[in-house]
Amino acid sequence: MNISKEEFDKTASLAKLSFAEGEKEEFLKGFSEIVSFADAISEEVASAENAPACTGGFCDLRDDIVIPPISPADALKNGQSAGSYFAVENVIGEAT
Amino acid sequence: MEQSLRKLRKTLDDRKISSKELTEEYLKKIETENSRINAYVNICSEEALSGASSADERLSDGETGPLTGIPMAVKDNICTKDIITTCCSNILKNYNPVYDATAVKRLYLAGSFTLGKTNMDEFAMGQTTENSIFGSTRNPVNTNYCAGGSSGGSAAAVAAGLAPFALGSDTGGSVRQPAAFCGVTGFKPSYGAVSRYGLIAYASSMDQIGVLAQSADDCAIVFNEMLGNDEKDMTSVRPGSAEYGRLASGMREYFSAVNAKDAAVSLPAGENGKLRIGIPEEYFDDADPECAAAVLSAVKEFEKAGAVNVPVKTDRLKNALYAYYIIACAEASSNLGRYDGIRYGRRVLGTDIGDTVIKTRNAGFSGEVKKRIMLGTFALSHGYYDMYYKKACELRSRIRAGFNELFDSVDLIITPTVTRTAFKSGEAAALSTAAYAEDRLLVPANLAGLPSLSVPVGKDKAGLPIGMMITGKGFADGLVLSAGRFHQEGGRL
Numbered sequence: 001m002n003i004s005k006e007e008f009d010k011t012a013s014l015a016k017l018s019f020a021e022g023e024k025e026e027f028l029k030g031f032s033e034i035v036s037f038a039d040a041i042s043e044e045v046a047s048a049e050n051a052p053a054c055t056g057g058f059c060d061l062r063d064d065i066v067i068p069p070i071s072p073a074d075a076l077k078n079g080q081s082a083g084s085y086f087a088v089e090n091v092i093g094e095a096t
Numbered sequence: 097m098e099q100s101l102r103k104l105r106k107t108l109d110d111r112k113i114s115s116k117e118l119t120e121e122y123l124k125k126i127e128t129e130n131s132r133i134n135a136y137v138n139i140c141s142e143e144a145l146s147g148a149s150s151a152d153e154r155l156s157d158g159e160t161g162p163l164t165g166i167p168m169a170v171k172d173n174i175c176t177k178d179i180i181t182t183c184c185s186n187i188l189k190n191y192n193p194v195y196d197a198t199a200v201k202r203l204y205l206a207g208s209f210t211l212g213k214t215n216m217d218e219f220a221m222g223q224t225t226e227n228s229i230f231g232s233t234r235n236p237v238n239t240n241y242c243a244g245g246s247s248g249g250s251a252a253a254v255a256a257g258l259a260p261f262a263l264g265s266d267t268g269g270s271v272r273q274p275a276a277f278c279g280v281t282g283f284k285p286s287y288g289a290v291s292r293y294g295l296i297a298y299a300s301s302m303d304q305i306g307v308l309a310q311s312a313d314d315c316a317i318v319f320n321e322m323l324g325n326d327e328k329d330m331t332s333v334r335p336g337s338a339e340y341g342r343l344a345s346g347m348r349e350y351f352s353a354v355n356a357k358d359a360a361v362s363l364p365a366g367e368n369g370k371l372r373i374g375i376p377e378e379y380f381d382d383a384d385p386e387c388a389a390a391v392l393s394a395v396k397e398f399e400k401a402g403a404v405n406v407p408v409k410t411d412r413l414k415n416a417l418y419a420y421y422i423i424a425c426a427e428a429s430s431n432l433g434r435y436d437g438i439r440y441g442r443r444v445l446g447t448d449i450g451d452t453v454i455k456t457r458n459a460g461f462s463g464e465v466k467k468r469i470m471l472g473t474f475a476l477s478h479g480y481y482d483m484y485y486k487k488a489c490e491l492r493s494r495i496r497a498g499f500n501e502l503f504d505s506v507d508l509i510i511t512p513t514v515t516r517t518a519f520k521s522g523e524a525a526a527l528s529t530a531a532y533a534e535d536r537l538l539v540p541a542n543l544a545g546l547p548s549l550s551v552p553v554g555k556d557k558a559g560l561p562i563g564m565m566i567t568g569k570g571f572a573d574g575l576v577l578s579a580g581r582f583h584q585e586g587g588r589l
Contacts, residue, residue: 003474007474008470010477011470011473011474011477012470014473014477015429015466015469015470015473016433016436016450016453016454016457017454017457017458017461017466017469017470018454018458019458027463027466027467027470030463030467030528030529031467031470031471031474033528033529034421034467034468034470034471034529035471035474038418038421038422038471038475038484040415040418061330062327062330070194070195074194075194075439077192077194078190078191078192078194078439078440078441079438079439079440080443086438086439088438088449088452089445089452
């Protein structure tokens with residue numbers, strides 16, 4: 001399946017990725033290849049019976065009791081922090 | 097230094113060597129050898145020596161666990177508290193976990209400790225360990241060839257004698273394939289047998305922590321310490337369930353056989369008495385003739401010992417590869433959505449918060465990771481969800497049903513691990529998407545959550561190792577490991 005530039009751009013936007021124009025051409029080619037690879041799924045597979053879980057398995061819920069979360073210090077350890085908050089640059093603009 | 101875990105246990109218990117001396121030997125060997133193969137990306141000398149000292153104290157007090165004093169290597173997508181864990185990606189370059197993965201914690205309780213973190217394909221997406229920010233891992237058998245992936249660093253570390261055993265992860269063959277390429281044993285447990293808590297997610301319905309070691313017995317010893325329910329992983333096997341019963345009884349039988357004194361290693365029994373093995377023709381189509389011949393020759397030993405060869409067909413496995421890539425990439429696109437530079441990982445400033453997230457992800461992910469995120473996002477998007485993701489899930493149901501039927505008539509399936517031996521360095525990258533096809537024998541076990549073991553079964557004309565894969569039904573991990581042990585030690589006391 002050949003992917004159009006519009007479809008590519010839309011997918012990139014959903015994936016929160018972007019590509020420079022020069023990079024896009026090459027990536028589009030590789031992306032079309034991988035989608036063509038996925039196209040090989042047999043056309044005989046008719047309507048789907050969803051089975052995303054592989055074992056039909058457990059997915060037990062734990063008991064509904066409060067478990068202490070990780071400490072604020074641990075939560076902030078790997079991010080940029082300001083006091084007890086994650087710090088994000090103060091920029092003003094439309095959300096994308 | 098390539099000793100079995102049992103021999104190491106005896107050596108330590110007899111105080112012929114201390115854990116500190118053993119660890120220093122490994123660290124010394126890593127220092128001289130690692131530059132040749134690049135198996136480790138982070139060598140944890142201080143932590144390892146501290147672990148060894150604690151182990152020596154326990155040994156002096158007479159407290160011996162199965163792994164007390166024996167160090168391990170850990171793949172760099174498994175969280176180790178206070179040891180940088182990066183998934184070999186720029187986006188997690190200085191990530192310092194605040195917790196240990198449950199599997200790691202359990203091995204620490206059993207007396208082991210971390211020697212270092214091993215190289216991998218970024219976010220476990222790859223087959224060669226050439227897609228890493230730390231450079232490629234080379235095959236210790238011949239450094240012109242890759243070590244396989246994505247757990248190539250772990251496989252190479254064990255193969256080169258730089259660790260007695262290593263943890264890897266297997267989502268689409270990433271423990272078994274590098275084990276086959278490097279000539280070591282690699283075990284992927286049943287999905288749910290080992291907690292995924294602390295395994296940085298790629299495709300959550302297939303990810304599983306596995307073991308790379310010198311033998312099936314070594315894999316069994318390590319696996320036995322990790323397995324079991326974990327309340328932090330709701331997909332882990334539930335105590336009291338039939339699956340848990342099967343897993344536990346299988347491992348009990350495994351260790352009863354091992355511990356039986358003066359008994360030669362014999363062929364394990366199947367569910368109904370004689371072991372029934374299936375050799376599906378489809379797995380041998382397109383296999384390199386040397387790989388096929390080596391596996392079929394090994395199968396004859398099983399038959400000589402009394403195993404019954406049952407003809408089987410696996411045509412339901414057709415298209416498993418495509419189902420795997422669609423499901424894995426769809427799950428990856430969701431799992432990797434968390435990497436936005438806000439709470440952890442690298443951050444690249446943009447003009448606003450949205451731009452910051454995009455710039456961060458662009459700078460942080462490699463081309464292969466971006467490609468797979470794009471495929472997954474596409475497969476889940478409106479207009480394509482039914483065509484790709486839904487179909488892939490339907491295929492997955494059929495594959496699982498196909499295996500359930502198959503395992504009514506056989507106890508184990510024996511096949512080549514991969515249709516070929518190791519790629520030359522750079523070969524897979526040149527093949528691009530065509531290289532994905534080499535995963536076709538591996539991914540069915542991941543789609544169906546089955547236990548699967550790769551054992552070395554010879555070498556090709558170029559001297560490259562060949563792997564044989566033994567796969568069992570869900571939670572028959574004990575039987576799979578027993579069969580692997582029989583192949584490696586059969587007939588010996």
